[in-house]
Amino acid sequence: MNILDTAVLILYFGVLIVVGVIGINKAKSEKDFLLAGSRLGYFSHVGCLAAVIIGGAATMGSTTLGYDFGISGFWFVTMMGLGIAALGLFIVNKISGYDVFTISQLLGKRFGEGTSLISAIVTAIYTLMIVVTQVIGMGSVIHVLLGWSVIPSMLIGGGIVLFYTILGGMWSITLTDIIQFAVMTIGVFFIMFPYSVSSVGGLTTLFNSVPENHLSLTNIGWERIFQYFLLYFFGLIVSQDIWQRVFTAKNQKVMKSSAVSAGIYSVFYALALSIVGMCALVVLPDLSESQSAFTSLALEILPPGMLGLVLASVCSALMSNASGALFASATLITNDIIKVYFKKDMKDKEVISTSRIVTLGLGVLSIIFSVWIQNILVALDMAYAILSGAIFVPLVLGLFWKRVTSTAAFSAIIASSIVILITFIIYGVTSTLPIIYGIITGVIFIVGVTLVNTNKHKKIDSDVEFSSSKRA
Template identity: 30%
Template sequence: MTDTTIMTLIIVAYLVIVAVIGLAGTKLITGSDDFMLAGRRLGPFMVIAGLTATHIGGGAVMGVSEDSYVFGVSGVAYSAGTALGLILLGVLSAKKLRSLSLRTITDYLALRYNSKLVRGLASGLSIVAVTGIVAAQVNAAGGALAILGIDPTVGAVVAVTLFIAYTVFAGMWGVALTDAVQVLIVVIGVPIAAIAGLRAAGGFEGLRTFVESSSDIVTADYFSPVGMGVMAMLGIITPVVMYDLIGQDFYQRLFSARSAAIARGSAIVAGLLLLVFAIFPVIGGMSARALFSDLENSSSALPTLITEVLPIGLAAVIVAAILAAVMSTADSLLIAGSTHITNDFYREIMGRDPDGDSKRTLVVARVWTLILGVAALVFALSVPGIITVLALAYTMYASGVFVPVIGGLLWPRATRAGALAAIIAGSVGGLAGVFGLVDYGSVPEVVVGGGVSLIAFVVVSLLTKPADEKVGEELRQELAAEA
């Protein structure tokens, strides 16, 4: 039996076990709120694992190792953004918004600005964003399976089928249970693989020798913390930080926490954990470049390293855990998207089952989870590159929604008209740059979009009056009491 066959069998067995664990959550679901929020019963370990797993799959492991394979030390940009974003999330808003017992971040926007239109616009942008981010995870899964000789397209289809299967049935409970398993293995296994890979490459001196002898790598840039360029790094870090502060997938984890205090502490701890973990995918990607400089698919850099420098059994478990972590990121995003559709559009805007938790609403959530998963697969096959897709998705959402959310928390004078203007102006500004309609030079599109959004938010708010001062004042008092 060949090593590839052994690895394939171990990975398949691992994924089957994970699927069984995930499906066990089905027994805990009695209605749509259990499906979307795990009944708001998650303790600190489960919330920390969930927040960490949301980033540690396609982005902070596969994406960072891919960027580090190409750019070197500066590939850490994405992980730096995730860590900073989660820490700020814990400090600024986690406790405040969890105390309101919301289902979505757009519940807050609708409450703060007393507007269904604000809810609808923000939810629509969020759905597009989470679908794009799921697509990035699909690309990452395809890259992980490529080391088994599986075509990345076929691997992407297999991965989507697996994570849709247990997400549709088990919802947030299934996601939370599988996250706890994945995170423990990944945060232990990836550092082991990175250190083993570095030793195989001859240590840091061996890396430097390889880079100096390579005609296609600039040594100073490869070992520089800003090697890919300051503006390029800001183009990765800025949208990630902004998205962490407004992303439905993160707030859904926080809203599932047992208490507001658990939500706040978990976000901060998860950010610190990602900060410590960040260096290992970078080392892994750089070591893979030294050992396997001719990889056709740079997204398979870390899985290739793992399989080559570790014993076959341990390598298979770690690769399987990374693949499962990628799927855990994807499944939480699918639930985030279907929650927007179910809660914001079906319940609130359309007025169906506004106060209850009916079985029909649960069916709606499951159907839309399936639809969004298929849409993400189509997107993934159309746009290559993990970090590229992530940055695109983050920019689309963060450009328009970041200012109304954070501005609404920090500035009492903000109005409904100001929020609407900010969403529209920011989204248009960000997307104009993304699709090349306007050339912003080296300035990240999300920075321009966010700046346009902020100007529109402030100017229009100052020119208009709050739509319902009583509603705004009651919310401000409640938030102040929880601060």
């Protein structure tokens, strides 16, 4: 990178820090700090949802899959888009009537404190792992582009996110997300995509230059498509960082329409980056690692200034995802654990200060884990497997089947989590089997325990009726 591109990237980081400071003045109450006052209209809400869905793993991962598998690489982010659209179409009307900030709060209202606590712990672990993936991604990008070593790069990228998240909470995150959405959109759709297609002589030339199987929508394989469905479709529906963004909308109509719109945006984003990956295959057929397809192609084809903006768009995707997940994890711990079990009478200012302390602690922890793991795909698969396998079934069945009992939901989350962790050890973190076994375990426990409890109550009721009639 030349001096102009480096200046663009550093200027962008500076803008995010300034916006984070501005967010302090807007976060006056607990609702302001946790949900940006629930005042967002359609356009700003779409931007925030799209920004939190599409992280750096989605941006660079889709390009990598396009390089390796062609157009079918779009399934990765498309499943995320379908998940957020399903949340808007089928779940929003079920949850918007509850006065809650988190998934575990909703489960607590439905099934009791025990279920709320265990779901808060499981979901907080998931969101923290999402932060880890994004910090690893930021470290990798800064390392490749600026030539700094990986660990300082992670510290700088993670530190900027931590700084503006602590300052203004959801208001700072929302303001930065709107900027990041604009930068992502311009960088990918209006710069990277057209420059990539132009570099290979147009779409027709591209399609004639890549292997024939790269034009098949199923080249990536049905097994992997199914894996993405299990991980990301289910995962997005019950993702705390997504839910918290959904609740920032000013009404249910905005929640629904913006969720569907963000889902559609994600599909187009996935298609554009899959084609960029195919262009990288034509321009740079001998890459030693396809994971560098996006950055390598950008360095090859983009003029000075444009390169800095496109790379800022990658950092945008990473930072928006990281800040949302970090704040979601802090909200779960503050709102559903500390406020419930340790400091029940916290005022708004105490909630905000406690949340900032928790955010700081989690941010430092996530950076430590990032330095330790240094593998973005391993961390991402583990995060979504735990969420999809352990939380999806109790939440969705609890919303749509009124007979589900508190004991059933609690035991299902515990049993599914144990099964997932055990099968991770047996089959590895890249296998789909832990998710499948987790979901099956959840269904068995939910249905089985609910039916046993129902039959037990019926027997008790019938015994009481029999005793009453006998006395009579």
